[in-house]
Amino acid sequence: MADLKTADAAAKPTPASGAAPVLAVQDLQAWYGESHILHGINFNVNAGEVVTLLGRNGAGKTTTLKSVMGIIGKRTGSIRFDGQDIIRASSDRIARMGIAFCPEERGIFASLDVRENLLLPPIVRPGGLSLDQIFDLFPNLKERLNSQGTKLSGGEQQMLAIARILRTGARFLMLDEPTEGLAPVIIQQIGHTIARLKKEGFTILLVEQNFRFAATVADRYYIVEHGKVIDGFANADLQANMDKLHTYLGV
Amino acid sequence: MQALYAQLLVGLINGSFYALLSLGLAVIFGMLNIINFAHGAVYMMGAFVAYFLLNIAGIGYWPALIIAPIVVGIFGMILERTMLQWLAGLDHLYGLLLTFGLALIIQGVFQNYFGSSGLPYSIPDELKGGMNLGFMYLPIYRGWVVIFSLIVCIGTWYLIERTRLGANLRAATENPTLVRAFGINVPRMITLTYGLGVGLAALAGVLSAPINQVRPLMGENVIIVVFAVVVIGGMGSIMGSIITGFALGVIEGLTKYFYPEASNTVVFVLMVLVLLVKPTGLTGRAA
Numbered sequence: 001m002a003d004l005k006t007a008d009a010a011a012k013p014t015p016a017s018g019a020a021p022v023l024a025v026q027d028l029q030a031w032y033g034e035s036h037i038l039h040g041i042n043f044n045v046n047a048g049e050v051v052t053l054l055g056r057n058g059a060g061k062t063t064t065l066k067s068v069m070g071i072i073g074k075r076t077g078s079i080r081f082d083g084q085d086i087i088r089a090s091s092d093r094i095a096r097m098g099i100a101f102c103p104e105e106r107g108i109f110a111s112l113d114v115r116e117n118l119l120l121p122p123i124v125r126p127g128g129l130s131l132d133q134i135f136d137l138f139p140n141l142k143e144r145l146n147s148q149g150t151k152l153s154g155g156e157q158q159m160l161a162i163a164r165i166l167r168t169g170a171r172f173l174m175l176d177e178p179t180e181g182l183a184p185v186i187i188q189q190i191g192h193t194i195a196r197l198k199k200e201g202f203t204i205l206l207v208e209q210n211f212r213f214a215a216t217v218a219d220r221y222y223i224v225e226h227g228k229v230i231d232g233f234a235n236a237d238l239q240a241n242m243d244k245l246h247t248y249l250g251v
Numbered sequence: 252m253q254a255l256y257a258q259l260l261v262g263l264i265n266g267s268f269y270a271l272l273s274l275g276l277a278v279i280f281g282m283l284n285i286i287n288f289a290h291g292a293v294y295m296m297g298a299f300v301a302y303f304l305l306n307i308a309g310i311g312y313w314p315a316l317i318i319a320p321i322v323v324g325i326f327g328m329i330l331e332r333t334m335l336q337w338l339a340g341l342d343h344l345y346g347l348l349l350t351f352g353l354a355l356i357i358q359g360v361f362q363n364y365f366g367s368s369g370l371p372y373s374i375p376d377e378l379k380g381g382m383n384l385g386f387m388y389l390p391i392y393r394g395w396v397v398i399f400s401l402i403v404c405i406g407t408w409y410l411i412e413r414t415r416l417g418a419n420l421r422a423a424t425e426n427p428t429l430v431r432a433f434g435i436n437v438p439r440m441i442t443l444t445y446g447l448g449v450g451l452a453a454l455a456g457v458l459s460a461p462i463n464q465v466r467p468l469m470g471e472n473v474i475i476v477v478f479a480v481v482v483i484g485g486m487g488s489i490m491g492s493i494i495t496g497f498a499l500g501v502i503e504g505l506t507k508y509f510y511p512e513a514s515n516t517v518v519f520v521l522m523v524l525v526l527l528v529k530p531t532g533l534t535g536r537a538a
Contacts, residue, residue: 069432095434107429109422116418121433168434 020083021046022172022203023068028077028087029227030060030067037063039227040077045172045205050198052206052214055224056250061207062104064224065174068205069101070094081172096124100165104176104207108149108157115145117160121168128169137193138163155186162193173197174205179213191216211249223248255508256387262504263497264393264462265476267400268294270496271455272477273484274404275448277492278411280481281424282444285335285346290477291470292354293449296323297456298465299361302372312375312461319457320450327449331442354470361467369464396458403454404493407447411489420444479522485532495533 021044028041038060045051053061067075070091079087086094095101100121109117118134118141135142138159144152152160158178165173175194179187187210194204194217208214214221215238223231225248233241272290279287300319304310310318330353338345378392411417423430423437431437456470463469476499484495499518507514525533 071428071432091428091432092434092436095432101429101432103429107426109425111421111425112418116415116422119415120418120422120430122435124434165433 019046021080022082023205024078024080025064025068026078026080028064028067028075028079030063030072030076031074032063032072037072037227038067038075041067041224041227042229043222043232045203047203048198048201049219050194050204050206050217051220051222052208052211052218053222053224054208054211054214054245054249056248057209059224060227061224062176063227065101065176065205065207068094068174069099095121095168095170098125098170099172099174100168100170102161102165102173102175102178104180106157106161108152108160110148110150112149113145114141114147114149114152114160117149118145118164118167121164123167123169125169127171129166131167134163134166137166137196155182155189158182158186158190159193162190166197171201172203172205174207176207177209178206179208179210187213209249211245253387255505258504258508259501260387260389260393260397260504261507262501263397264500265503266497266500267397268455268459268473268496269477269480269500270404270493271400271451271458272473273480273492273496274407274489275451276477276481277484277486277489278407278451279445279448280486282420282441283331283335283339283346284343285338285350286343287445287448288347288351288474289330289354289357290350290449290452291474292357293323293327293470294452294456294459294473295361295465295467295470296326296357297453298372298460298469299365299456300453301457301460302370302465305372312457315457316454320453323453323456324446324450328442328446331445335445336438336441358467358471365467367466367468369466369469372460372465374461392461396462400455400458401497403451404496407451408489408493476518479518481532482522483518483525483532485534487531488534491532491534 023045025041025043028038029036030038041060041064043051053064055061063072066072068079070086070089070093075087077087078085081094081097081099084097086097109120112120129137140156141160141163144156149160150157162175162178178190182190191213194206198204198217206214206218215235218235220234221232221238222229223245231244231248272294276287276290279285297319300322301312301315304315304318305312334349335346338349374392378395381388381390382394411420419430419435419440423435423440427437459469480495480499481492483499484491499521502521503514503517506517513520
């Protein structure tokens with residue numbers, strides 16, 4: 001297993017070198033109850049980038065996102081967002097600083113209709129997408145505003161889960177496996193959406209199992225294994241790293 | 252026939268109290284996952300606050316309808332902040348024991364100072380007297396209790412089921428972690444929810460003061476029936492607890508007319524039947 005220096009080196013081939021990263025995670029450790037899940041995660045995300053965490057099931061990718069969001073009970077190390085250490089902050093405060101989270105299970109509320117689901121996350125700062133812009137991105141949602149949230153198809157639920165965090169004005173999005181279990185045509189639509197969000201200046205931290213999908217949107221990759229970041233490279237070096245990647249992911 | 256209508260009215264009055272109380276229990280259970288055994292005690296406190304306001308400060312019934320729920324609601328929020336919040340995530344049993352203990356302490360303190368007999372609280376002048384409806388005589392105060400309770404219940408239902416604030420509440424009932432990760436201060440919402448539920452109980456206490464007198468143990472009997480109501484209606488549903496509350500009051504009233512011997516047990520017989528057929532209650536979701 002490579003040591004931490006490899007991961008730090010991976011932070012270098014970035015477009016915005018020189019500027020401080022928006023998100024800087026150092027030696028992040030996290031626990032679920034008694035079980036120690038993260039053993040020292042190190043990575044950076046720069047403004048306007050799409051960064052993807054790759055790794056096998058159970059490697060600690062989701063736990064990393066949840067730790068950044070502040071919803072893992074015990075976490076140590078350092079998570080700096082916009083220069084502030086948020087390792088001890090409560091998740092509502094972290095959300096209000098401009099980080100928005102789209103969970104793997106999507107988290108659509110059954111007791112809320114689509115409109116209520118969409119309007120649930122409060123506006124944390126100006127500059128979020130308007131409802132019209134959201135319906136422009138996801139026309140399906142407009143037609144189903146009065147349906148119960150969980151009556152939507154899997155793809156529509158995923159769109160709703162992404163759409164509702166775009167309203168809030170948060171510029172840093174964390175998407176946990178947005179393509180999981182979806183049909184190829186929907187995956188394509190989500191890919192287009194991420195590309196468009198990137199063009200509009202959003203910074204995106206993505207967790208994916210599907211690296212073919214990730215390759216269509218990501219600027220950089222980090223490989224997570226056994227609760228550590230063991231490698232990282234830019235999209236331009238993807239081909240050169242293909243063999244390593246196959247070993248890491250076991251595909 | 253007169254007697255039937257009279258019992259129906261008594262049933263509707265009791266149903267009003269059942270509805271207000273079980274509504275508060277349902278709201279509290281949804282958000283805090285706590286079966287609030289202190290509910291009868293805070294109902295009694297509502298009546299006592301109205302009594303104190305009148306006899307110490309000379310503040311009458313109408314202001315008391317607003318002040319007493321707020322005072323008792325604040326008391327409830329202090330309980331939530333200092334004690335109940337630490338039970339989050341633990342088994343229901345802990346919340347049950349803590350709130351049951353609190354109820355015993357609160358009732359014990361009031362009993363120590365006021366004994367067990369009832370203190371009088373008179374009907375406000377505006378609601379004295381009665382109306383002859385042709386088929387029965389309706390005491391105005393009793394009519395007022397039924398209509399006002401119905402308005403408060405429907406208002407609470409509207410607040411929870413149809414407003415943005417209510418959507419936050421419903422969402423936080425489903426998945427508090429995610430709602431908090433959207434930037435909503437869920438712990439504060441939980442405190443306010445407990446205050447709301449307790450405030451509704453206190454309001455029922457004020458409404459009942461002129462009918463049932465003000466007694467330290469006035470909550471004890473009613474709360475046992477209310478728990479049966481909640482079991483029958485199911486914990487999950489706001490409208491379910493309102494309808495079940497009124498319906499069981501009426502059923503109780505009808506039993507008093509047709510078969511008085513069973514009037515004290517009919518609710519519990521229904522509870523047993525519902526538990527046998529549908530353990531989650533008539534409108535409840537599986538836990």
